Amino acid sequence: MPTVGVAIIGNEILSGKYADENTPWLARRLRELGADLLRVAVVPDTLGDIAAEVAAQAARYDVVLTTGGVGPTHDDITFAGVAQAFAVPLHHHPELVAVLRTRMGDACNAAALRMAEVPEGSTLWWDGGVRFPTVVCRNVAIFPGVPSLLRLKFDKVAHRFAGTPYGLVRLRTEATESAIAERLTAAQDRHPTVTIGSYPRLDEVPVHVVLTLESRDAAALEACAEELVAAGVGERLPG
């Protein structure tokens, strides 16, 4: 199964000006695809921060996705950050330059051409007949930060990140977490291929706890769920 890290290049997120819409969307999509998202980091628009995060994630995960910082303005430095992560220079990619010149005509100035200035050795994913490809440097796929564009571009290449999806069973109880903790620990120990999560819903009436059981092993998932229900830990939620 592909392991995935996400680096959100985002002064605008860290400064509270915009809420990050991309993380929740990517997390749901990667889960549906059966990929394992193991880290999300929101870092400032500074070369050193981008380079350090990308280098660390690229060494650890199969795939790294970045969002943001790929436009033509001074604060768009993701390509430079990824280049620094791998200690490779930037260059104007001939295919990207041609695309921009064709599309923009006379408006294709030096600033616009920064969108074609990518780390040397980058490859281009043209899947799905997009107008502008996804730029990929080693195992790092570079996406825009504008949510609608990110979604469009991600969905074109999503098949590259597919694995075996997880099964999910949810239980509900109005008991306290403390009261069920011992039985949960025992179930977790008996079913190591199932991940059991416990989430108190203190903001809802009545207060209750949602338990999530997740596994790629359907038999283990079902056995774990049945044991917890039989032990009176909770009742199954639909879906």
Next chain:
Amino acid sequence: MPTVGVAIIGNEILSGKYADENTPWLARRLRELGADLLRVAVVPDTLGDIAAEVAAQAARYDVVLTTGGVGPTHDDITFAGVAQAFAVPLHHHPELVAVLRTRMGDACNAAALRMAEVPEGSTLWWDGGVRFPTVVCRNVAIFPGVPSLLRLKFDKVAHRFAGTPYGLVRLRTEATESAIAERLTAAQDRHPTVTIGSYPRLDEVPVHVVLTLESRDAAALEACAEELVAAGVGERLPG
């Protein structure tokens, strides 16, 4: 000005089951307070990931805030992760044990007492007369993940993170980013104490660009804004 990192302990975020409400809220609040949020990382509920992220952030920022993983169940391992980050053992804090016993009575079982098992040397912030204090290990303040609880507890201790707030001016233009990029770069070079951000709103009609100018230096902020308006880069948005 205090620099701040945030570590979200959150399998439920990474697996796409719940959207992270705490990051946008904390980012806005820290900005209002004048603290500089410089990193947010969402990490899995595993000891090694929590410990590594907390150790790295604690070495780099004045303050680290963690959210999540402080309940009584097997998946609540934030205290253990922070202890591992600083290579200190866990111990049952007498004051916390007393609070739990008083509040829970007979329901205060071994699982519940895990909520009082904190890194040795932790201090307690009782600000604002809370029923249960915020546990602080060195420069790491440990918060719950349930959004309503996090907000309540953060607001009680927020004064500890106060700095000098930023001024913000926003401009709007229907020009393309490429067309204004050169003038933005020049303005950014002339006003290094102002952070200029450029955010295309491609999802709105008409398509436009929002420019954000931010600084703790009110005179520089105003000068930068006036120059950009005079240069025809954009018009001021209210507020």
